[in-house]
Amino acid sequence: MSIDIPETNFPRVVIVGGGFGGIQLAKNLKNKEVQVLMIDKHNYHTFQPLLYQVATGGLEPDSIAFPLRKVFKHQKNFVFRVANVEKVHPTEKYLETSIGEIPYDYLVIATGSTTNFFGNTEIESNSMPMKSIPEALNLRSLILQSFEEALLRDSINEQEALMNFVIVGGGPTGVETAGALAELKSHVLPNDYPDLDLRRMQINLVESAPRLLSSMSPQASKQAESFLKEMGVNVRTNDLVVSYNGTTVELKSGRKLETTNLIWSAGVKGSVIEGINPEVLVRGNRIKTDSYNRVSGYENIFAIGDVAAMITEETPNGHPGVAQVAIQQGKLLSKNIINLINNRELKAFSYLDLGSMATVGRNKAVVDLPFIRFQGIFAWFVWMFLHLLFLVGFRNKLVVLVNWIWNYFSYDRGTRLIIRPYRKNKDVMDEERNLVHAKL
Ligand SMILES: Cc1cc2nc3c(=O)[nH]c(=O)nc-3n(C[C@H](O)[C@H](O)[C@H](O)COP(=O)(O)OP(=O)(O)OC[C@H]3O[C@@H](n4cnc5c(N)ncnc54)[C@H](O)[C@@H]3O)c2cc1C
Numbered sequence: 001m002s003i004d005i006p007e008t009n010f011p012r013v014v015i016v017g018g019g020f021g022g023i024q025l026a027k028n029l030k031n032k033e034v035q036v037l038m039i040d041k042h043n044y045h046t047f048q049p050l051l052y053q054v055a056t057g058g059l060e061p062d063s064i065a066f067p068l069r070k071v072f073k074h075q076k077n078f079v080f081r082v083a084n085v086e087k088v089h090p091t092e093k094y095l096e097t098s099i100g101e102i103p104y105d106y107l108v109i110a111t112g113s114t115t116n117f118f119g120n121t122e123i124e125s126n127s128m129p130m131k132s133i134p135e136a137l138n139l140r141s142l143i144l145q146s147f148e149e150a151l152l153r154d155s156i157n158e159q160e161a162l163m164n165f166v167i168v169g170g171g172p173t174g175v176e177t178a179g180a181l182a183e184l185k186s187h188v189l190p191n192d193y194p195d196l197d198l199r200r201m202q203i204n205l206v207e208s209a210p211r212l213l214s215s216m217s218p219q220a221s222k223q224a225e226s227f228l229k230e231m232g233v234n235v236r237t238n239d240l241v242v243s244y245n246g247t248t249v250e251l252k253s254g255r256k257l258e259t260t261n262l263i264w265s266a267g268v269k270g271s272v273i274e275g276i277n278p279e280v281l282v283r284g285n286r287i288k289t290d291s292y293n294r295v296s297g298y299e300n301i302f303a304i305g306d307v308a309a310m311i312t313e314e315t316p317n318g319h320p321g322v323a324q325v326a327i328q329q330g331k332l333l334s335k336n337i338i339n340l341i342n343n344r345e346l347k348a349f350s351y352l353d354l355g356s357m358a359t360v361g362r363n364k365a366v367v368d369l370p371f372i373r374f375q376g377i378f379a380w381f382v383w384m385f386l387h388l389l390f391l392v393g394f395r396n397k398l399v400v401l402v403n404w405i406w407n408y409f410s411y412d413r414g415t416r417l418i419i420r421p422y423r424k425n426k427d428v429m430d431e432e433r434n435l436v437h438a439k440l
Pocket of ligand 1: 016017018019020021022039040041042044045046048049050051052083084085086110111112113130131172173271273304305306307321322323324326357
């Protein structure tokens with residue numbers, strides 16, 4: 001059954017996903033002769049680059065989330081619905097969603113990506129991913145609960161397992177999380193838990209490649225590793241987690257680590273909607289598109305951002321899964337959709353790489369810009385400035401800035417709250433997820 005959507009004489013562009021790509025596209029379609037209908041399973045946009053700060057008690061979740069309706073409150077041609085998109089019917093041109101059927105003239109899939117456990121169900125059910133706000137809050141609760149639990153154990157081995165953190169994946173997320181945990185260990189936890197011997201707290205960062213931050217320059221990798229080591233993190237490159245049963249991590253090198261806290265940031269895969277021809281899915285479960293972001297084999301279906309793999313001679317593996325790709329593709333696609341409607345020529349996408357960066361801790365960051373590379377305190381200020389710039393919403397920018405200034409001078413992290421205790425059981429999480437859906 002079709003849902004109630006305002007009538008329109010203009011073509012309807014349905015955008016699935018209010019992430020970086022979806023928002024940019026919808027904004028650029030303002031005042032154009034189309035109806036923009038955005039669907040997202042959440043009513044808010046998540047600023048994923050700062051999820052790790054929520055997980056480690058540095059920021060509250062509402063400072064990195066922004067209501068999607070508020071982003072577009074002055075855009076007359078914009079309609080929003082909260083729904084989970086379940087299937088696309090390309091021939092009949094409609095979407096099957098949790099709230100009913102939604103017809104489209106043009107469909108843009110901007111659904112981003114989800115955690116990739118590479119088929120290892122044991123790791124999936126025992127580890128902590130960090131791809132959404134609920135997951136970051138689960139991790140925050142688990143970290144704090146582990147220390148509360150450690151206080152109650154007499155056995156040194158059990159205490160150590162509770163205070164041992166293993167982070168898998170040495171990309172920006174893994175590096176930033178390891179650095180934030182090391183700062184908690186040095187500045188915050190000793191005050192909160194004077195009864196625990198925090199010298200026994202371990203932070204291990206495991207990376208299968210020979211170096212951390214492999215998408216950045218060797219100089220940045222080397223400096224990030226040296227910052228982390230200085231902060232007491234055990235960096236284990238050239239190694240791989242092969243199994244984790246909830247208490248023991250086995251590495252390919254044969255080493256075993258006892259821990260109740262495994263954080264998985266080792267990979268993502270595209271969040272593809274059912275109904276898209278499986279033959280157009282490429283490595284990383286991404287949807288193959290042409291250089292106009294048009295999904296191979298379809299006239300009026302497009303994919304942008306993390307879920308898209310624009311395979312061309314210059315980009316045989318598609319573009320990197322970063323916010324700038326999604327933003328730039330969203331911007332150009334808004335023009336191309338209008339060109340298509342008016343039978344004008346389409347413009348091919350060309351990615352302008354603005355550089356990449358990662359922060360390790362206070363005064364410690366690494367920045368690779370196209371024309372210059374630098375590390376240390378200046379890099380840390382640049383990192384903060386750019387994150388504030390791209391954060392959605394003036395209130396959020398202000399709250400985050402005030403928090404950072406407070407944390408810097410007080411050496412504190414204010415949000416060490418177990419609001420929603422984490423129950424370490426995949427079935428419980430699935431049950432909770434289903435309840436949310438049932439309510440919708
Ligand atoms: C922890 C972390 C740190 C990161 N740090 C950085 C960084 O420092 N710099 C950087 O450039 N990039 C970073 N990234 C990557 C960056 O966040 C992504 O590249 C970017 O978000 C991709 O934008 P997108 O629009 O493709 O998808 P997203 O921003 O992921 O948005 C997808 C949207 O689609 C919605 N959705 C998905 N499936 C459905 C469905 N079936 N029905 C309805 N709605 C759906 C989701 O709710 C979401 O709102 C980081 C990612 C993570 C997870």
